[in-house]
Amino acid sequence: MSRRLPLALAALTFAALFATQSGVGFVRDEGYYFEAAKSYEQWVALLLRAPAAAVRDTGRYWSVNFEHPGLAKLLFALSHLVFTTWLGWLPDALAWRLPALASGALLTYWLAVLGAQRSRAAAVLAPALFWCAERTFFDGHLACFDVPICALTAGVGVAWARALGLLRPWTSSSTPTPTPTSTPTPTPHGLFLGFLFGCALGVKHNAWLLPPVLIVHALLLPAPLRRRGLRTLPWLLLGPVVLFASWPLLWHDPLRHLSDWISFHTQHVHYAWYYLGRELRGPPFPIFYPLVLLALVLPLPQVMLFTAAGAKLLWDFAHRALSPLRLLELGLAGAALLPFMLRNTPIFGGIKHWLAFVALLSPEAAHLLEGSAGLAQRAGVLRSRGLLLAAAAALLPGVWQIAHVHPYGTSAYGELALGIPGAASLGMQRQYWSNNVTAVLPWLNAHAPNGARVFFHEVNVESYRAYQQAGLLRADIQYASGPWDAQYAALQWHREFRDREPETWNAFGTRTPATGLYLDETPQVVVYARPGLPGAP
Amino acid sequence: MWSVPLLAIAAVGASALLFDLSLPLRLPGNRDWAEAAAVLRVRAGPADAVQLWPPWAERARLFVRSVPVRTEEDLRAADYPGVERLWLLALPRVPLAHLARARAALRQRGATAGDEVRFGALSLQPWELHGPRVVSFLTSPLEEHEVDYVPRQCTLVRIGPPGDPGRLQARGQGGVMHVRAGIVGERAYQGFRGPVRVDVQVDGAALATLTVPPTAPSEPGWRRLEAAAPAGEHAFTFLVSARDVDRPFCLSAWTTAP
Numbered sequence: 001m002s003r004r005l006p007l008a009l010a011a012l013t014f015a016a017l018f019a020t021q022s023g024v025g026f027v028r029d030e031g032y033y034f035e036a037a038k039s040y041e042q043w044v045a046l047l048l049r050a051p052a053a054a055v056r057d058t059g060r061y062w063s064v065n066f067e068h069p070g071l072a073k074l075l076f077a078l079s080h081l082v083f084t085t086w087l088g089w090l091p092d093a094l095a096w097r098l099p100a101l102a103s104g105a106l107l108t109y110w111l112a113v114l115g116a117q118r119s120r121a122a123a124v125l126a127p128a129l130f131w132c133a134e135r136t137f138f139d140g141h142l143a144c145f146d147v148p149i150c151a152l153t154a155g156v157g158v159a160w161a162r163a164l165g166l167l168r169p170w171t172s173s174s175t176p177t178p179t180p181t182s183t184p185t186p187t188p189h190g191l192f193l194g195f196l197f198g199c200a201l202g203v204k205h206n207a208w209l210l211p212p213v214l215i216v217h218a219l220l221l222p223a224p225l226r227r228r229g230l231r232t233l234p235w236l237l238l239g240p241v242v243l244f245a246s247w248p249l250l251w252h253d254p255l256r257h258l259s260d261w262i263s264f265h266t267q268h269v270h271y272a273w274y275y276l277g278r279e280l281r282g283p284p285f286p287i288f289y290p291l292v293l294l295a296l297v298l299p300l301p302q303v304m305l306f307t308a309a310g311a312k313l314l315w316d317f318a319h320r321a322l323s324p325l326r327l328l329e330l331g332l333a334g335a336a337l338l339p340f341m342l343r344n345t346p347i348f349g350g351i352k353h354w355l356a357f358v359a360l361l362s363p364e365a366a367h368l369l370e371g372s373a374g375l376a377q378r379a380g381v382l383r384s385r386g387l388l389l390a391a392a393a394a395l396l397p398g399v400w401q402i403a404h405v406h407p408y409g410t411s412a413y414g415e416l417a418l419g420i421p422g423a424a425s426l427g428m429q430r431q432y433w434s435n436n437v438t439a440v441l442p443w444l445n446a447h448a449p450n451g452a453r454v455f456f457h458e459v460n461v462e463s464y465r466a467y468q469q470a471g472l473l474r475a476d477i478q479y480a481s482g483p484w485d486a487q488y489a490a491l492q493w494h495r496e497f498r499d500r501e502p503e504t505w506n507a508f509g510t511r512t513p514a515t516g517l518y519l520d521e522t523p524q525v526v527v528y529a530r531p532g533l534p535g536a537p
Numbered sequence: 538m539w540s541v542p543l544l545a546i547a548a549v550g551a552s553a554l555l556f557d558l559s560l561p562l563r564l565p566g567n568r569d570w571a572e573a574a575a576v577l578r579v580r581a582g583p584a585d586a587v588q589l590w591p592p593w594a595e596r597a598r599l600f601v602r603s604v605p606v607r608t609e610e611d612l613r614a615a616d617y618p619g620v621e622r623l624w625l626l627a628l629p630r631v632p633l634a635h636l637a638r639a640r641a642a643l644r645q646r647g648a649t650a651g652d653e654v655r656f657g658a659l660s661l662q663p664w665e666l667h668g669p670r671v672v673s674f675l676t677s678p679l680e681e682h683e684v685d686y687v688p689r690q691c692t693l694v695r696i697g698p699p700g701d702p703g704r705l706q707a708r709g710q711g712g713v714m715h716v717r718a719g720i721v722g723e724r725a726y727q728g729f730r731g732p733v734r735v736d737v738q739v740d741g742a743a744l745a746t747l748t749v750p751p752t753a754p755s756e757p758g759w760r761r762l763e764a765a766a767p768a769g770e771h772a773f774t775f776l777v778s779a780r781d782v783d784r785p786f787c788l789s790a791w792t793t794a795p
C-alpha cells in the first residue's frame with residue numbers, strides 16, 4: 001500500500017468540504033473563535049513588526065477565548081492573514097475555516113491509513129463511513145475544534161502505532177508485521193508522536209485522555225512490544241512543550257492561565273438539552289445518552305456497522321484475540337465516549353464531543369463491511385459486485401441524508417429516529433448553535449427596510465457580525481436584543497426557549513409567521529414581522 | 538448462508554433508503570395546507586379553535602389565520618375555555634403521529650367527532666367539546682405565554698413579596714371559577730426557589746389559594762384551581778406573592794356556568 005490512496009482520499013475530502021461550506025451558517029462557537037482569530041491575527045502582525053512588544057503583550061491579544069488553547073485559533077488567524085489580509089484570495093469566513101477543512105482531510109488520511117492495515121477497500125470505506133452522515137459532514141466545515149481534535153486523536157493513534165511498529169510499511173505489500181524487537185523507537189516516529197500529541201493538547205482538552213489510553217495500551221501489549229511502548233511514552237512529554245509554544249497566553253503567568261483553562265471545563269455549565277421528551281438540565285444524565293443519540297442521528301447502516309464493529313472489538317478483546325492495532329483503536333474509541341457516560345459530564349452539542357468514537361470504529365466497520373462481500377464470494381457472488389453492493393447499501397442513505405439536510409446539520413436525524421419528524425415526536429433536540437438562520441437571511445435582506453432592527457434570538461452578536469462581514473446579511477440591518485426591541489424576529493425553535501415565540505406574538509400583535517425554515521415540516525427557524533412592515537403577512 | 542451478512546447489509550441499506558425517499562410522500566405540501574386553511578376560513582366560527590397534531594406541526598401557522606391555533610400536548614387535560622368546537626388538524630401519515638391517541642384523549646374528555654376531511658397528507662376533523670359555557674374571562678385570552686413548554690392564554694402578573702403581593706383585578710360573573718397559573722420559561726425549573734402563592738379574593742373576601750411550586754418533571758408547572766364563586770357580578774382580586782420575586786409569572790382565570 002502506498003500513501004497515494006490516503007492522500008487522494010484526503011484531497012477528495014478537502015475538496016468536498018470546500019465546495020459545500022458556503023451555505024453552512026456560523027455556529028455560535030465560531031462567532032467566538034472568529035473574534036479570537038481576529039485578535040490573534042493582530043498579535044501575529046505585531047509579532048512580525050515588533051517581536052519584543054508582541055511577546056510582552058500576549059495577554060492583551062490572547063485573553064480572548066482563554067478557555068480553549070490557542071493552536072486551532074492561531075491556525076485560523078494565520079490562514080486569514082495569508083489568504084485574506086495579504087493575498088485577498090478568500091473571503092473572511094472561508095479563510096478562517098480553511099484549517100478546519102484541512103483537519104477534515106487529515107482525519108480522512110489517518111482513517112485511510114488505519115483502514116489500509118486491513119485492505120485497500122477498508123482504506124476507502126473507513127473514511128467514507130465516517131463522513132457519509134450529515135452530522136459528521138456538517139461538523140467538518142466548522143472553524144471549531146471538534147473535527148480537528150477527532151483528527152488528531154486518530155493521528156496520535158497512527159503515530160503511536162507507527163512508533164511501535166504496528167503499521168505496515170508504506171512500500172511493502174506484506175501483511176502488518178509488528179516488530180517486537182528491543183530496538184529503540186526511531187527518533188522521527190517518537191518526535192512526530194510527541195508533536196502530534198502537543199498539537200492535540202493545543203486544540204482541545206479531549207487530548208488529556210490520550211496519555212492514559214496509550215499507557216494502558218502499552219501495558220496490555222505482549223512483553224517486547226510493551227517495552228517498546230513504555231520507551232515511547234516519554235515522547236509525550238513533548239506535548240506540553242508544543243502546547244506552551246502554540247499558546248502565547250501561557251508565556252506570562254502560565255499557572256494562572258492553565259488553572260483558568262482547566263477550571264473552566266471542570267466547572268462547565270450544563271445547558272438544557274431535549275432528550276426523549278424531557279429537558280436534561282444537569283447531572284445525573286442518562287448513562288447511555290451518547291450511544292442512544294448516535295443511534296438516532298446517524299444513518300441506519302452506519303448505526304448497524306458501528307455497533308457490529310464495537311461488539312466485534314469487545315468480543316475479540318474479551319477473548320484475547322485483538323491485534324495490538326485493533327486494541328489501540330478500541331482504547332481510543334472508548335476513551336472518546338466513556339467520559340460522556342459518567343453521568344455528570346456536560347452532554348450538550350449533539351455528537352460532536354465524541355466524534356472520535358465514531359472515527360476510531362470506522363476502520364473495523366469498514367473491515368466488516370468488506371468482509372460481508374468476501375463471505376458472499378464463497379456463495380458465488382463476484383467479490384467486486386458484492387463490495388459494490390455493500391458499499392452502496394452502507395453509504396447511500398448517508399449520502400441522501402447529506403443531500404436532503406445539508407447545511408442544517410444540527411437538525412439531522414437518521415432512520416432509527418424515523419427522520420426529523422420522528423425525532424420531533426420523540427422529543428429530541430431540534431437543533432443547536434443557531435446556524436440554521438442562514439435559511440432566512442435572504443428573505444430578511446429582501447424585505448427588511450433600511451436600518452431594520454431584527455431579533456436574531458440564538459445568533460450571538462459575533463456571528464451576526466460575521467454574517468454581515470461575509471455579505472450574507474445586509475450591513476444596515478441592526479441587532480435587536482429582544483422582540484420588544486425589534487421589527488422582525490428570527491426565532492430558532494428550541495424547547496427550552498419556547499417562551500420566545502409567545503413573547504414575540506405579544507410584542508408584534510400577530511401569531512402568523514412571515515416565513516421560516518421547516519425541515520420535513522418541523523419548524524426550525526420562524527420569522528415574524530410586525531404588521532405593516534414589508535414581508536408581513 | 539455465506540451471503541447472509543451481505544444480504545443483511547443490503548436489506549438494511551435498502552430499507553433505510555426506502556424510508557428516506559418515501560418520507561416526503563407522508564408530508565403535506567403547501568397546497569394541502571392552503572386547502573385546509575380555506576375550509577377553516579369558511580366553516581369555522583368565533584367559538585372555534587384549531588389544535589395541531591402532532592403539536593410540533595406549526596407550519597400550519599403560515600396558512601391558518603382565521604382561527605386561533607393551539608398546540609396543547611395533553612388533549613385530555615387541556616383547557617380550551619370558550620372553545621365550543623375544536624378542529625383537529627393533523628399529519629396522520631407522519632412517523633410517530635399517534636393520531637389515534639389524540640382522538641382517544643378527546644373522546645375521554647367527552648368530545649364528539651364530526652366527519653374527517655383529508656387534504657393530501659393532512660387530516661381535518663371537527664370535535665364538539667361540550668365544555669361548560671364561559672360566563673366571564675377574568676384575564677385576557679389574547680395574551681399568551683409559555684408554561685410547561687406550551688403557549689398558554691394567560692396574563693403576566695408581577696410577583697411581590699408576601700407583604701406587598703402582586704395584584705391582578707377583574708370584574709366578572711360568578712359561577713365555577715377556574716384559575717391556572719405557572720412560572721414562565723426556564724426559571725420555572727429552578728428547584729432551589731420557593732413556591733408562588735396565589736390568593737383569590739371575591740369582593741375583598743378570601744375565596745381560595747393556589748400554590749405553584751417550582752416545576753419538577755414530571756409534575757406539571759401549569760397549576761389548576763377550581764372554586765365556586767357566588768353568583769352575580771363581583772370584583773375578583775388575585776394576590777401573587779413569593780420569597781423569590783424575580784420570575785415571570787402567568788395567570789389565567791375564567792368562570793363558567795355552574
